[in-house]
Amino acid sequence: xxxxxxxxxxxxxxxxxxxxxxxxxxxxxxxxxxxxxxxxxxxxxxxxxxxxxxxxxxxxxxxxxxxxxxxxxxxxxxxxxxxxxxxxxxxxxxxxxxxxxxxxxxxxxxxxxxxxxxxxxxxxxxxxxxxxxxxxxxxxxxxxxxxxxxxxxxxxxxxxxxxxxxxxxxxxxxxxxxxxxxxxxxxxxxxxxxxxxxxxxxxxxxxxxxxxxxxxxxxxxxxxxxxxxxxxxxxxxxxxxxxxxxxxxxxxxxxxxxxxxxxxxxxxxxxxxxxxxxxxxxxxxxxxxxxxxxxxxxxxxxxxxxxxxxxxxxxxxxxxxxxxxxxxxxxxxxxxxxxxxxxxxxxxxxxxxxxxxxxxxxxxxxxxxxxxxxxxxxxxxxxxxxxxxxxxxxxxxxxxxxxxxxxxxxxxxxxxxxxxxxxxxxxxxxxxxx
Amino acid sequence: xxxxxxxxxxxxxxxxxxxxxxxxxxxxxxxxxxxxxxxxxxxxxxxxxxxxxxxxxxxxxxxxxxxxxxxxxxxxxxxxxxxxxxxxxxxxxxxxxxxxxxxxxxxxxxxxxxxxxxxxxxxxxxxxxxxxxxxxxxxx
Numbered sequence: 001x002x003x004x005x006x007x008x009x010x011x012x013x014x015x016x017x018x019x020x021x022x023x024x025x026x027x028x029x030x031x032x033x034x035x036x037x038x039x040x041x042x043x044x045x046x047x048x049x050x051x052x053x054x055x056x057x058x059x060x061x062x063x064x065x066x067x068x069x070x071x072x073x074x075x076x077x078x079x080x081x082x083x084x085x086x087x088x089x090x091x092x093x094x095x096x097x098x099x100x101x102x103x104x105x106x107x108x109x110x111x112x113x114x115x116x117x118x119x120x121x122x123x124x125x126x127x128x129x130x131x132x133x134x135x136x137x138x139x140x141x142x143x144x145x146x147x148x149x150x151x152x153x154x155x156x157x158x159x160x161x162x163x164x165x166x167x168x169x170x171x172x173x174x175x176x177x178x179x180x181x182x183x184x185x186x187x188x189x190x191x192x193x194x195x196x197x198x199x200x201x202x203x204x205x206x207x208x209x210x211x212x213x214x215x216x217x218x219x220x221x222x223x224x225x226x227x228x229x230x231x232x233x234x235x236x237x238x239x240x241x242x243x244x245x246x247x248x249x250x251x252x253x254x255x256x257x258x259x260x261x262x263x264x265x266x267x268x269x270x271x272x273x274x275x276x277x278x279x280x281x282x283x284x285x286x287x288x289x290x291x292x293x294x295x296x297x298x299x300x301x302x303x304x305x306x307x308x309x310x311x312x313x314x315x316x317x318x319x320x321x322x323x324x325x326x327x328x329x330x331x332x333x334x335x336x337x338x339x340x341x342x343x344x345x346x347x348x349x350x351x352x353x354x355x356x357x358x359x360x361x362x363x364x365x366x367x368x369x370x371x372x373x374x375x376x377x378x379x380x381x382x383x384x385x386x387x388x389x390x391x392x393x394x395x396x397x398x399x400x401x402x403x404x405x406x407x408x409x410x411x412x413x414x415x416x417x418x419x420x421x422x423x424x425x426x427x428x429x430x431x432x433x434x
Numbered sequence: 435x436x437x438x439x440x441x442x443x444x445x446x447x448x449x450x451x452x453x454x455x456x457x458x459x460x461x462x463x464x465x466x467x468x469x470x471x472x473x474x475x476x477x478x479x480x481x482x483x484x485x486x487x488x489x490x491x492x493x494x495x496x497x498x499x500x501x502x503x504x505x506x507x508x509x510x511x512x513x514x515x516x517x518x519x520x521x522x523x524x525x526x527x528x529x530x531x532x533x534x535x536x537x538x539x540x541x542x543x544x545x546x547x548x549x550x551x552x553x554x555x556x557x558x559x560x561x562x563x564x565x566x567x568x569x570x571x572x573x574x
Contacts, residue, residue: 414497
């Protein structure tokens with residue numbers, strides 16, 4: 001089902017006209033109501049009147065994460081606090097969190113955007129949706145909760161944690177849709193097996209996964225374990241939370257709700273636009289946000305665009321599954337390595353389990369990349385030669401993709417860390433200031 | 435008749451062999467023979483118990499990657515030259531031994547030798563043709 005065909009299936013010309021109209025308005029609105037933007041634009045010598053075409057957006061300076069932190073908590077508000085309806089905060093990894101504020105109108109748009117992506121995945125009013133994201137300041141749980149509710153589905157606000165109970169609820173309450181991180185879905189799948197259940201014991205049919213980057217291969221692994229249609233969606237709390245983009249049932253990229261979020265894809269070094277099919281950094285502008293407009297926000301997320309028509313009928317631009325974040329990229333012996341590349345290799349090997357850990361350290365002046373995986377295939381246990389052959393095969397496959405050698409450690413099943421929310425699989429202990 | 439053995443993947447970490455034996459103890463399973471070599475990162479623990487099927491079930495439930503394999507087993511007199519006699523026959527027939535372990539129970543007249551080979555059927559036939567008696571049933 002298409003939730004909002006008027007916008008999701010708009011002709012390109014009409015979409016560009018709508019985006020331009022909204023862009024002019026939001027830049028003027030931010031300039032007039034948020035001193036941060038006025039100061040920034042005055043210093044850069046640009047004025048809201050300079051926005052005549054969509055390309056003129058490139059005249060505006062970027063907004064970055066530290067701008068949000070520096071203006072903690074209410075510095076970027078464009079409305080009086082009395083007009084706010086909801087306040088969320090992102091999980092700040094260092095120091096203060098970044099705060100996001102929603103007015104009544106913002107809440108309405110947020111729910112609509114989440115409803116669009118749930119509908120695109122096939123969720124409808126008859127579904128029972130278990131939300132296994134952590135409820136609280138985190139935008140993921142309430143965002144998808146509201147979106148699915150808008151479609152008329154019943155919501156089980158399970159929150160994350162207590163995985164055995166998650167499985168019980170999924171089974172007993174006959175949930176048809178699971179909302180969580182892909183890492184947690186994998187863990188829930190393992191718990192089902194451990195408790196002796198089969199996929200047929202559940203009514204699950206769709207997984208709505210988000211809040212962390214995941215590979216095609218990982219989705220396949222989850223689909224095999226749970227026998228569900230897996231769906232990836234993307235958002236970030238700085239912009240709105242979930243609701244920026246999501247896959248349709250064609251699974252050929254995530255449709256961006258570009259009537260609300262104007263997307264640019266730029267080379268992170270030159271800031272020149274990147275053509276379709278090539279990877280670049282996603283830069284987003286909120287076109288309709290009232291409480292806290294965000295203009296030209298550098299997401300640090302790396303993706304590629306596809307403007308070609310989609311079979312589903314939506315005309316909105318699609319973004320590829322995230323390759324990673326510019327922050328996630330590891331430079332090992334001078335070679336750029338994305339953890340998602342390692343995940344892709346491992347998930348294609350049925351002999352190893354779905355969990356892995358990446359450990360980067362330095363020995364002398366040499367960077368070392370260590371990858372830990374769990375041995376899943378019991379038929380390898382007949383002799384050491386088979387285990388060594390598996391280790392060598394993983395090394396070889398990693399080398400083919402990464403162009404560097406990794407140290408592969410075979411571990412026991414269930415010995416690596418499991419995640420109930422966003423996964424953290426990479427540990428880099430190099431002191432790069434040596 | 436072949437002797438069934440369980441094989442367990444173990445990381446070289448403190449307490450893993452202890453954990454293996456705890457799981458079997460709690461299930462009331464007796465370990466009759468066991469072999470593990472020293473290795474750098476990981477090892478395969480091989481054992482024969484009085485109930486391999488149940489051992490595999492409880493070990494898997496406790497997160498151990500466990501498999502079962504069939505071995506050739508035979509008894510020899512507990513005195514010099516007995517093992518040579520058998521291995522010499524296999525050597526002449528170009529039977530490659532992947533691994534072997536043996537044990538002798540205190541007070542027993544015979545020692546038990548267990549072999550892992552590629553082709554169990556061929557090996558059985560060679561040994562039978564040469565008058566070597568394979569272990570019948572679970573002997574140990």
